[in-house]
Amino acid sequence: MTESQPLTASASEPEERALEAALRPKNLDDFVGQQRVRRQLSLVLEASKIRGRTADHVLLSGPPGLGKTTLAMIIAAEMNAPLRISSGPAIQHAGDLAAILSSLSEGEVLFLDEIHRMSRPAEEMLYMAMEDFRVDIVVGKGAGATAIPLELPPFTLVGATTRAGLLPGPLRDRFGFTGHLEFYATAELELVLRRSAMLMDMKVNSAGFAEVAGRSRGTPRIANRLLRRVRDWALVHGIEQIDARGASEALDMYEVDARGLDRLDRNVLHALCTKFGGGPVGLSTLAIAVGEETETVETVAEPYLVREGLLGRTPRGRIATAAAWAHMGLAMPANAVLAAGQGTLGFGPDDGDDQD
Numbered sequence: 382m383t384e385s386q387p388l389t390a391s392a393s394e395p396e397e398r399a400l401e402a403a404l405r406p407k408n409l410d411d412f413v414g415q416q417r418v419r420r421q422l423s424l425v426l427e428a429s430k431i432r433g434r435t436a437d438h439v440l441l442s443g444p445p446g447l448g449k450t451t452l453a454m455i456i457a458a459e460m461n462a463p464l465r466i467s468s469g470p471a472i473q474h475a476g477d478l479a480a481i482l483s484s485l486s487e488g489e490v491l492f493l494d495e496i497h498r499m500s501r502p503a504e505e506m507l508y509m510a511m512e513d514f515r516v517d518i519v520v521g522k523g524a525g526a527t528a529i530p531l532e533l534p535p536f537t538l539v540g541a542t543t544r545a546g547l548l549p550g551p552l553r554d555r556f557g558f559t560g561h562l563e564f565y566a567t568a569e570l571e572l573v574l575r576r577s578a579m580l581m582d583m584k585v586n587s588a589g590f591a592e593v594a595g596r597s598r599g600t601p602r603i604a605n606r607l608l609r610r611v612r613d614w615a616l617v618h619g620i621e622q623i624d625a626r627g628a629s630e631a632l633d634m635y636e637v638d639a640r641g642l643d644r645l646d647r648n649v650l651h652a653l654c655t656k657f658g659g660g661p662v663g664l665s666t667l668a669i670a671v672g673e674e675t676e677t678v679e680t681v682a683e684p685y686l687v688r689e690g691l692l693g694r695t696p697r698g699r700i701a702t703a704a705a706w707a708h709m710g711l712a713m714p715a716n717a718v719l720a721a722g723q724g725t726l727g728f729g730p731d732d733g734d735d736q737d
């Protein structure tokens with residue numbers, strides 16, 4: 382196995398891409414979940430087909446692993462159009478973008494991944510290209526510089542971003558449709574897994590799918606990754622049909638627990654409960670207690686723990702919620718009740734740093 386990231390990481394590694402590509406749904410009907418976005422998008426595409434026009438520019442936003450790249454490919458496929466792929470970080474100069482734009486064919490879909498990471502000058506060139514299908518190519522320097530307008534064939538830009546908030550307003554406004562992808566429900570992940578298992582020629586029963594889905598953090602990428610690990614486990618143990626027990630045994634072995642928490646997540650909760658009585662405790666103190674960098678705890682472990690309502694951020698520090706105590710199988714001390722205070726969990730102002 383070449384995957385070196387934690388199994389629960391939501392981003393993908395280069396070695397994983399080929400495996401992912403094999404499992405990507407190729408059309409909207411095979412794309413599971415995201416009902417709202419799927420319906421809206423399907424309408425946009427249908428309408429443009431009826432009008433015989435290139436589809437409006439589409440912006441896809443949402444956390445890693447929820448299907449932005451997959452949808453971009455589906456858009457091109459549904460429009461029967463060629464697809465060009467590039468990304469914000471790859472476009473550092475306006476010239477890089479000009480080269481791409483000027484070589485597009487009519488109706489082509491241009492997918493710009495991580496569009497929030499494009500350079501400023503390229504971004505400005507993109508505004509004009511999106512709106513008027515035209516770019517100004519600047520030739521020469523200083524006083525002698527001239528802008529040569531270049532007409533572009535109509536194309537569809539599909540932008541993807543994990544950080545929609547970072548996109549400048551003028552860029553966001555030029556998209557005709559914005560689809561925001563949400564985390565998947567467990568039942569939807571089960572469907573993703575069913576499809577993947579079929580493609581991977583695995584036999585898993587319903588309870589087995591449910592077990593894997595429940596540990597997948599609402600993310601198809603993680604679901605598929607866990608499924609591959611379950612497949613390894615079954616292969617080595619000579620197990621033909623995977624049930625809930627098999628799936629949970631396999632994933633327990635990889636230290637992904639019933640709620641999708643990995644080792645770091647559990648260490649954080651464990652320290653919070655056993656060393657600090659459930660908090661509040663400052664982030665950096667908590668990080669030291671688990672032997673990790675503050676940033677790792679904050680960016681790797683915390684978001685999912687907060688999302689799951691296991692950890693709360695309060696002005697006085699991090700606290701374990703009642704659900705966290707229960708999940709860790711620990712009895713919540715009576716004086717920790719306050720820490721499980723209602724309402725603002727996860728939304729309180731960041732404690733910034735320790736106050737100890």
Ligand SMILES: Nc1ncnc2c1ncn2[C@@H]1O[C@H](COP(=O)(O)OP(=O)(O)OP(=O)(O)O)[C@@H](O)[C@H]1O
Binds near residue numbers: 447
């Ligand atoms: N709705 C879905 N149905 C089935 N499989 C899906 C769905 N969404 C995502 N997947 C699978 O999850 C994997 C990751 O999806 P994708 O690469 O599209 O995510 P992404 O949003 O582009 O992530 P990133 O932000 O890291 O680029 C793919 O292998 C794809 O097969």
Ligand SMILES: [Mg+2]
Binds near residue numbers: 449450451494541
């Ligand atoms: Mg992607």
